[in-house]
Each structure stands twice: as C-alpha cells, then as structure tokens.
Amino acid sequence: MLSRTADNLYWMARYIERAENVARVLDVTYNMSLLPSDSSNEHDLWNAVLEIAGIRHIFDSTYPTINATNVIKHLVMDSHNPSSIYSTLRSARENARAVRVAMTVETWENMNTLWLEFGQYIKQDLTQSGLGEFCEWVKSRSHLFRGVCFGTMLRDDAFNFVRLGTFMERADNTARLLDVKYEVLIPQQAANDGAVDYYEWSAVLRSVSAFQAYQKVYSDAIDPVKVSELLVLRQDMPRSLHACYAEIMPILRQVAGARQTEAERLAGQTHATLHYGRMLDILKDGLHTFLDDFILANRRLGDEIQRSFLNATV
Amino acid sequence: MTQSAKQFFDEMQAYGGNVRAIYQAYQRWLANVPTQQLVAKRAEAEVLFRRVGITFNVYGEEDGAERLIPFDVIPRMISASEWAHLSTGAVQRVRALNLFLHDIYHDQEIIKAGIVPQNILTNSQYRPEMVGVDVPNKVYAHVAGIDLVRTSESQFYVLEDNLRTPSGVSYMLEDRKMMMRLFPDLFRQYPIAPVEHYPQVLLNNLRSVAQTGITDPTVVLMSPGAYNSAYFEHAFLAQQMGIELVEGQDLFVRNNAVYMRTTQGPKRVDVIYRRIDDDYLDPLVFKPDSMLGVPGLLSVYRNGGVTLANAVGTGVADDKATYIYVPEMIKFYLGETPILQNVPTYQLSKADDLAYVLAHLAELVVKEVQGSGGYGMLVGPTASHQEIEEFRLRIVSKPDNYIAQPTLALSTCPTLVDQGIAPRHVDLRPFVLSGKSVSVVPGGLSRVALKEGSLVVNSSQGGGTKDTWVLERDDIGQTASQHQDASQFINKEVVC
Numbered sequence: 001m002l003s004r005t006a007d008n009l010y011w012m013a014r015y016i017e018r019a020e021n022v023a024r025v026l027d028v029t030y031n032m033s034l035l036p037s038d039s040s041n042e043h044d045l046w047n048a049v050l051e052i053a054g055i056r057h058i059f060d061s062t063y064p065t066i067n068a069t070n071v072i073k074h075l076v077m078d079s080h081n082p083s084s085i086y087s088t089l090r091s092a093r094e095n096a097r098a099v100r101v102a103m104t105v106e107t108w109e110n111m112n113t114l115w116l117e118f119g120q121y122i123k124q125d126l127t128q129s130g131l132g133e134f135c136e137w138v139k140s141r142s143h144l145f146r147g148v149c150f151g152t153m154l155r156d157d158a159f160n161f162v163r164l165g166t167f168m169e170r171a172d173n174t175a176r177l178l179d180v181k182y183e184v185l186i187p188q189q190a191a192n193d194g195a196v197d198y199y200e201w202s203a204v205l206r207s208v209s210a211f212q213a214y215q216k217v218y219s220d221a222i223d224p225v226k227v228s229e230l231l232v233l234r235q236d237m238p239r240s241l242h243a244c245y246a247e248i249m250p251i252l253r254q255v256a257g258a259r260q261t262e263a264e265r266l267a268g269q270t271h272a273t274l275h276y277g278r279m280l281d282i283l284k285d286g287l288h289t290f291l292d293d294f295i296l297a298n299r300r301l302g303d304e305i306q307r308s309f310l311n312a313t314v
Numbered sequence: 315m316t317q318s319a320k321q322f323f324d325e326m327q328a329y330g331g332n333v334r335a336i337y338q339a340y341q342r343w344l345a346n347v348p349t350q351q352l353v354a355k356r357a358e359a360e361v362l363f364r365r366v367g368i369t370f371n372v373y374g375e376e377d378g379a380e381r382l383i384p385f386d387v388i389p390r391m392i393s394a395s396e397w398a399h400l401s402t403g404a405v406q407r408v409r410a411l412n413l414f415l416h417d418i419y420h421d422q423e424i425i426k427a428g429i430v431p432q433n434i435l436t437n438s439q440y441r442p443e444m445v446g447v448d449v450p451n452k453v454y455a456h457v458a459g460i461d462l463v464r465t466s467e468s469q470f471y472v473l474e475d476n477l478r479t480p481s482g483v484s485y486m487l488e489d490r491k492m493m494m495r496l497f498p499d500l501f502r503q504y505p506i507a508p509v510e511h512y513p514q515v516l517l518n519n520l521r522s523v524a525q526t527g528i529t530d531p532t533v534v535l536m537s538p539g540a541y542n543s544a545y546f547e548h549a550f551l552a553q554q555m556g557i558e559l560v561e562g563q564d565l566f567v568r569n570n571a572v573y574m575r576t577t578q579g580p581k582r583v584d585v586i587y588r589r590i591d592d593d594y595l596d597p598l599v600f601k602p603d604s605m606l607g608v609p610g611l612l613s614v615y616r617n618g619g620v621t622l623a624n625a626v627g628t629g630v631a632d633d634k635a636t637y638i639y640v641p642e643m644i645k646f647y648l649g650e651t652p653i654l655q656n657v658p659t660y661q662l663s664k665a666d667d668l669a670y671v672l673a674h675l676a677e678l679v680v681k682e683v684q685g686s687g688g689y690g691m692l693v694g695p696t697a698s699h700q701e702i703e704e705f706r707l708r709i710v711s712k713p714d715n716y717i718a719q720p721t722l723a724l725s726t727c728p729t730l731v732d733q734g735i736a737p738r739h740v741d742l743r744p745f746v747l748s749g750k751s752v753s754v755v756p757g758g759l760s761r762v763a764l765k766e767g768s769l770v771v772n773s774s775q776g777g778g779t780k781d782t783w784v785l786e787r788d789d790i791g792q793t794a795s796q797h798q799d800a801s802q803f804i805n806k807e808v809v810c
Contacts, residue, residue: 003575004564098540100367101553112367157577257578309577 001102006161006255007310008099012111013149013165015092019085020142021173022075025049027135028207033068035199044184046071051180052173053083069127076134077122085138089118104152107145114141157255164251164305171244172298174208178231179291186224201227208239228287229279241294242274248301255309263304270297323466324737325390325727336393336785339503344388344728344735352730355496356387362495368488368546384778385489387496390727390740390760391783397507400470400744401754403653404460406644408746411475411631413647415454418630419444429642437636439629441592443599447616449625450523451750456587456623457516458746459483459759462654464725471657471722473741474637477628479589482759482779483745484547487512487554489781490757505786507756512745513554516587519749520555523621524584531584534558534574536565538590538606548589562590567610570619585621592626660718662709671718672709675702680709680718695721724769727780729762739763741771742782756784 029049033042046066050056055074058081063070078084082091096103096111103111117137126134146166153159181204189196201222205211210230217234218226235242249271252264282290323329326337333341363382392400417424418440424430434440459480461473490509494501517533524531537548539561552559564574565583573580588595594604596612614620630636638659641652660667660678671678680692692705709716726737744758760780761771771777 001577002558002560002564003577004561005558006577094540097367099559100549101559105366108367109365113365116364161577255577259578 001157003310005099005102008095009158009161010165012092012095013162014169015088016142016145017166017169019088019138022085023135023138024207025052028203030131032203042067048180048184052176055083072127076126102158106148106152110145110148160251160255167244167247168302171241174231174239175291175295182287198222213237245271245274261308263308266301266304322723323725325725336391349734352387359385359492386729386762386778386780388728388730389781389783394785394788397784404744404746404754405752406653408458409752410644410647412454414643415631416452424646429646430639437630437633439633441627444627450621453523453748454625454628456748459743462742465723472654475632477632481544481547482743484550485779486757486759489779493781507784507786509755509757512755515747517555519747520585520587520623522749525618528584533585534560534583536560536586536588536590562606562608565608567614570614570617572614572620587623662713662716668713678718679721680716682715739769757782
C-alpha cells in the first residue's frame, strides 16, 4: 500500500488510542480527587497526570498553577497542547480524512461521527461537570473504533498498520502511567510504614481496566509488585506491555513481506525481555530503569517503523 | 430584467398548463405529501450527507470549512426519448472534440481547411509540449462534462464543454443513493435508469488506455489532496474503483517510468486519472513552484511511459473561443449533422449574421467583442425603441466590433425552498466517457439555482443539486399513475 496511506492509518490509530488513554487517566484522577484528603494532594494528583502525558513543560508555559480546572482544561480542549483530547481527536480525524479510501465506509463514518459528536461536548464547560460522562464517551468511541476496524476491514496492510498504531501507542501509554505512579507512590508507601495506598493503586488498575483482572488473577490484596507484573509481563492482560508486543511482532512480520527489517529485529529484542523476563530481575535494577529503557526502545521502534514503511523514500 | 414564471419552460408543468406526461404520477404523489414531510426528508438527507462526509471545502475559511452542497429532494426527470437525443448528441460532440484535439496537436487539418483560425495556436490553453505526442487510442478527453440547458419542450443548448477535470459525478451517484433511501416507493413506480455502474465503466476505460503491451495496468487517481474543494469526489471515485488515491508526493519518476512509494517499495504506475490541472502536473515544465505535481512526469508522459487522463492540453478544445467552432468540427471530422446545438452566437463580421441581428434587435443581447462591464451593450427585450435605433447605427458603422446572442430562458424545475415548492432554474451535466468507445451513463448532475429568478447554478454561488431521473420507458408515466390512482382510492376508502 502507499506509504503515505499507511502513515495516515497508523497515526489515526495512535491518536485515537492516545485520546482514550488521556481520558482514562483524567477520569480516574478526577474520581480520586473526590476522595477526602488534605488539599496539598490536589497538586500531586494532577501533576502526575501531566507527567504521564509528558506535557509538563507545555502546561507550565500557559498556566500558573496546577489544579483540577487548569489540567482538565489543558488536557481536554486546549488546541495548543498536542496531547489534548481535542488535538488528538482532530489529528485522528484529519488522518482519517486523508485516507478515507483505504478504510471501510463504516470506519470512516465512525471517525466522522466521532468528530461531529465531539463538537457538542466542547461547547460544555467540562471543568465544572460532565467530565465523567465525557471520558466515558471517549473510551466508548475508541472501543467502537477498534471494533469497527476489526469487524469490517479486510485483513490487509491497511488493517495491519491501524493495529500497529494502536499497540505502539498503548505500550507507550501503559509504561508511562506505571512509571509515574510507581515513582510517586512507592516513596509515599515507605514514608507510611509500608502501608499500601489501596485507593491509589486500585485507581492505577482501573485506569487500564485491570481492576477486575487483578482480582481474578491474584485473588489477593493489592500489591504494587503484582500490579507491575500484571501491566508489564502478563500476556493475557490486554493493555500490558507484553500483550502489546505480542500483537506488534506478527504485524511487523506481515507488513515486511519478504524483507528482513530492522523494525522486526528491534521489536523482537523488546518482546524477548517481556516474554522471558521475571519481575524479580526487573526489580533488582528498579522498575523505573526498566520502564525508562522500555519507553526509549519503543520510541526507537516507532522511528524505525516510520523510516522503513511510512516515509519510504526511493 | 424580471420575467414572470410563465415565460419559462417548466420541467414539470411546461408553460403552466397540463403536467407533462412523465411527471404526472410524480405530481399526483407530490400533491399528497405535506411540505413538512419533504422538509423532514431534506433534513434527514443532510444528516446522512454530513455523516458520510459529502462536503466541499471553501477556500479561505478556517473553521467549519466543510460545507454541504444543498440537496433538493424533488427530482429532475428526463424522458427516454429526450435522453436518446441528448446522449447521442453528447457522444457525437465528444467524438468530434477528441478528433479535434488529436488534429490540433498533429497535422492541423482543420486549420488548413480554414474552419478554425490559425490564431487558436496562440490560445493560452494550447500546449506546444503536446505537438506530435501520440496518446493511446487517440483519446484526449477521457471524461467530459457537457453542460446543457433547456429553453423549451424541444430545445436544448450546449452551454459549454468541460474537458479538463470536470467534477460533480459523485453528486450524481450520491444523490441517487439518497433518493432511493428517502423515497423507495417512487423507484418502484418509475423505470429509472441506474447510474451506479459509472465507476466500473470509468475504470474499464482507464484500463483500456494503458500503453500497449501492458496486460494488467495499475491505475491510480491523482488528487491535489485533502484540502482541494473536490477531494470528497476524488476519494469517493478511487474507493468505488478500488484504486489508490495518490498525491504528487506519492509518485516519483525513474528510468522513463512513474512509480508510487509503497510500504513494500516502489510500484510502477501505468495510468493516472488526474484531477489536478495541467499547470500543476510537473514543476519542471509548468508552474515551477507547484508542490502538487511530480517532477519529470511530463517527460515520461511524452515518451509514452505513462497515460494521463485527461490528456494534457485538452483546455484548448473547451475554451470559449473554440466553442463556436464545435458544430463545424462535427461536420468536418464526422461528416455528420450536429445533434445538439450551441447557444447561437452571431458574429456580426459575417453578412448573414449581421442581417439577422439587425432584423431581431429587440430579442437579442448585443455585445461589443472587447466590451466589459455592460458598456456598449444592448439588451433587446428591455431596451426602448429609441435605444435600439441608436444602437443599430453603431452596429452598421462597425459590425466587426459586435457579437449577439439570444437571452436564454433556462427551464425551471419544482424545488423545495423556504416558501414551499417553487420553480427554480436548472441545468444538466451528463458525463461522457471515452476509452475503447465513447459512452454516457444515463443520468448526470442537475444543478439548481436556489435563489428566485437566479440563473446561476454554481455551488459556490448558492446552487444546489437534484437527482436526475432518466426514464427507461416513456409510457410508464400513465400506467404508473393509474396504479397510483387506484391505491390512493383505496387509501381514501380506509380513511373514510
């Protein structure tokens, strides 16, 4: 398929996935903020949201203080923030519009309807009310997007690049979420005589729809190490790093055709650490180090995909 | 200059008398449908069009830059016999225009014969780059949009030939789909010729004009990109034909061939259905600052390494200055009598024309050849006796300076507007396709001027579109209406 078309499909899927993950983190954080706690917490809570999205510097250049209203405004409708839900959905739809030929009619109509419905939401002031409903809407639209692709698209390269975009983005987002939360919560735990903050950790799980899965897999009290294992190493947990790479591997094999690509080698290397790795070993060097390495490797793979498939030159 | 509605031929009611035969069943149906219901149907159509994204872009508008072209729910009908006349006429015209284009870039026989003047070679649309270039099947205008207007029961005129990158066919297809969805019952009553096979005919034609020796040609549609006003149509047609929609940046030239960049490496392209003007095709030959084109494309094209549809340089044949010679071209190349007529244009440099015009000044519009802004112009129907006589003297003293045309009374068609259903002026653009043969799908784009009295149907000027129903049989109007009468009778019985 055309490299430009593949590029548009890949980024359309990445942007949808990014919007969903931003909505997930916002939703859970907002619910956390409703719990009774001292006011100093508000700053930490919403700062974590900015760290996960990796946009602290953009935020700081626009807003004087970190609080719920500013962060929500910045992450939902700020057109200057490339990671805001507004920007990501608009980019997703722009990418879709450029390649509507490569999609099924249903996929395109779904993307177009999403944008038209979003137009209704941005008229409301979501910092005051309706944020929960809005986040639910983003999530369900993203579910619908994947469903309509899965249910209607021919299993060709177009489908492959859409899926590739979804899992590349998701792997990055899950890794960032865990990295930021782990760094904030583990020192707090130490200061608190090792008591695990049940609400904080269950919020982490909920933000990746893993709360029930945790109960089912471990039938145990919430333990940060097990949460990490679930989100990093468990292949049967659909938003885990391992699950993402288990999807990415065969896709890269297929789109490469007869070629041997550097992208496939890089992905294989990362996949091996997730497939054969143990939590015990990961914790020896620290989860933070591991996740940092992972985020870097994932970014390098993204660059390689871009180079060998999406910006293919003569 | 205002004229009452009765002076215009109406597609449904002729001159206000009896409803025309083909419209009788529809008219009866329409009389029983409350206007609010039509308004609701139109609203439904708008929602659906917006969801599918059938929009056109308006240049220079930031937000809400995507607009819908207004869609009218009342169809424009063309009888089987009318269509036979129009379609053979349009095909005849395009055959002659293709022969003209081949001639003008080769032996120029028509100039030697003194039919078309030598100065056509200095027309800005004439492309010297095309001289001596042979195109497959000698087809230049693979897709032609022939704009027709009607002024009476039997009189149609060709307003212009569009031979460069004519657009609008997606509305022919989407308006039909919409009408079938909104009013399925009407389609059971009327034998409406289907148009859905247009993309297949187009694709077959495009495949047939690949260079000889290529058995399974790769055809692509080249668009200026998502910000072009007709992008929806480009995407729509590429999708319907199952071909890649490419932009200039996706193509490159190597070893006298055109390739597209794919995820699997370069792939050879054989036929490019381009929806981008000549000027932007190749920055090495035309506009050097064009970002839309492909450097080197024209050189490959001239060497026969790729086919472009439409060919480069077709603009010389649809130019206003060339238009007046088309009937002569038909006689010259085909030895046939033109089936469709041009809007008569009297060149007062010719003695016969001068005599006619002087005898009919009260009916005609006389214009100075170099005139503009309404100066030196006579509008016969509204001018006083004294004005006409003064103008007569000016014409006689310098006849070469003037041309004359009749004031065209475009037909109207019932249209749903704010005040209810009212007559609005329409035109018609059928799409003529040339490949191995020349054909036209039974239908076209009917544009309607939504403003009362307006004769401007362009979408940029507030024009809308209507579905065009070409009927497969003409007798059906009556038979269908009898069925309709019977069912209405039954309905009334139930209500009473």
